[in-house]
Amino acid sequence: MLLLSAVAGSLLIVLATLYALAALLCRPRTWPRARAGAPGARVPVSVLKPLCGAEPRLEQNLATLCTQSHPRFQVVFGVRAPDDPAIAVVERIRLRYPALDMALVIDSRVHGSNLKVSNLINMAPQARHPWLVLADSDVAVEPDYLERVTAPLADPRVGIVTCLYRGRATGGFWSRLGALFIDTWFAPSVAVASRGGSSDFGFGATIALRTEVLRAIGGFDALKDRLADDFWLGELARRRGLATAFSDVRVSTDVTEASLGALWRRERRWMQTIRSLNPPGYAFCFVTFTLPMLALGLWLSPGAWSWALASVGLCARLGLQARTAPGAGNFCMAPLRDCLLLLEWLSAFIGATAQWRDHLLCVDRRDRRERGAGAPPSSLDKPEPGRSPR
Numbered sequence: 001m002l003l004l005s006a007v008a009g010s011l012l013i014v015l016a017t018l019y020a021l022a023a024l025l026c027r028p029r030t031w032p033r034a035r036a037g038a039p040g041a042r043v044p045v046s047v048l049k050p051l052c053g054a055e056p057r058l059e060q061n062l063a064t065l066c067t068q069s070h071p072r073f074q075v076v077f078g079v080r081a082p083d084d085p086a087i088a089v090v091e092r093i094r095l096r097y098p099a100l101d102m103a104l105v106i107d108s109r110v111h112g113s114n115l116k117v118s119n120l121i122n123m124a125p126q127a128r129h130p131w132l133v134l135a136d137s138d139v140a141v142e143p144d145y146l147e148r149v150t151a152p153l154a155d156p157r158v159g160i161v162t163c164l165y166r167g168r169a170t171g172g173f174w175s176r177l178g179a180l181f182i183d184t185w186f187a188p189s190v191a192v193a194s195r196g197g198s199s200d201f202g203f204g205a206t207i208a209l210r211t212e213v214l215r216a217i218g219g220f221d222a223l224k225d226r227l228a229d230d231f232w233l234g235e236l237a238r239r240r241g242l243a244t245a246f247s248d249v250r251v252s253t254d255v256t257e258a259s260l261g262a263l264w265r266r267e268r269r270w271m272q273t274i275r276s277l278n279p280p281g282y283a284f285c286f287v288t289f290t291l292p293m294l295a296l297g298l299w300l301s302p303g304a305w306s307w308a309l310a311s312v313g314l315c316a317r318l319g320l321q322a323r324t325a326p327g328a329g330n331f332c333m334a335p336l337r338d339c340l341l342l343l344e345w346l347s348a349f350i351g352a353t354a355q356w357r358d359h360l361l362c363v364d365r366r367d368r369r370e371r372g373a374g375a376p377p378s379s380l381d382k383p384e385p386g387r388s389p390r
Contacts, residue, residue, distance in 0.1 A: 009300025016293035017313030023188035023288070024316045024323070026195045028164060031152040031245040043153070044072040045146055045208075046127035050119040051077055051137050054085035056170045057254055059092060061140045066097040070146040074101040078123035080108050080115065086137075112224025121220045132214065134207045134233075138254040139165065145249055150208050152245035159242025160234045161208040162201055164190060166324075168252040174263045176330065178255040180337045181267055183324040189288055199244045200278075202234030205251050213237055228273050264344065271348035285345055290317040291338040 047065060051058075065075060077090045090104050107122035120134070131150055135141075152161045164187050167179030190201065207230060214220070217236040223229040234244045257263040275282040287293060294310045294317075321334045 006301040009297040012293055013297035013306050013310050015287040016290050017309055019287045020290045020313045020316035022192045024320045026191040028191045028194035028246050030248040042071055043131050044129035045131045045133055045150055046074045046129040047133045048123050049077050050116055051079050051086035054089055055138055056256055059089050062093050064140045066100050067143055068146045069143050073146055076103045076123050076126045078105040078119045082106050114224055114229055117220050117224045117229050130211050132209055136204045139205050140252045149206055149247045149249045153210055157243050158245045159213050159237030161245045161247050162203045163206045163247040163249045165205040165251045165253045167255045170254055170256045172258050174257050174259055175255045178257050178263050180325055184320055201244055202230045204230035205253050207233055268344045268348050271344050275348055289338045289342040291335050292342050
């Protein structure tokens, strides 16, 4: 028994250390940046921005989209309720940028259990251009964002383009901890998977695609009863033999949670969504929680060799923390961040629903849809219209 514990501890240290090194060193395989004046690099673009409520930095975030260097683009905003406070924000944006080609759709029709996709279905008729960009309401972008993120669409082999994002805390301890979830766990894990050959990605922070691809997969109607609509938009395109391109663009997304409870619900929901999409991969996520895994490994196998290897893993994990979130305060949050991730991972094995604001979401939908069970859409599966359920 002691030998078995020592072997298990050593293996855990090896795996956690190797992952920590990979997370520190890997970068995602991005699509080659298009040359200036490349064919299709400046095809007209329609940007669809579903909104819901006046988020803390909504006006500032939307303004970053209105100052793009792209020569011809349209922005379509959409809300479901005529009294949505986001409407006033859009009107202020309209006054600030009167020359911008802009439309606001107010439409309460519900087309399925995913309210964000219902919003997109209502907005889609206003999109006038052959290329589309879908972006969550809480992201901020650079002036060359549209030119860079749409450039891979000139290649007919590409189905969708997506990109990584960084967390931007709106203030307070818990939002800073939530930003570290994105910067020190989610983004590095995507980079490692990308370098390992995976392209099974699609992130609601940004998805670009041609309208012909959207029609080929069945339009937004194909997503109206799916929880992870951003993932499925890419997956349905991949099933038609089209590639998912990673742009070298990285946008910023707001993290607004002000309490442990709010942060726990959001991150546990994210974990449950990952589990529903890839159960085998989710089961092995424990190796990505570096610090508690190293501690457990040392407890099981406390030899000198184990301490030496664990020291390498510790340095790699703290190096990642220092690179992505510099500052003594964030540096000291690494153990808490990893331990909270481990607890969320364990808890997400239980339960088929997760809370999203005032709604419960059904997260175990993939298997039923793939079997063609024909079950009616669940009334519980209602993501917020303005954002993907990240």
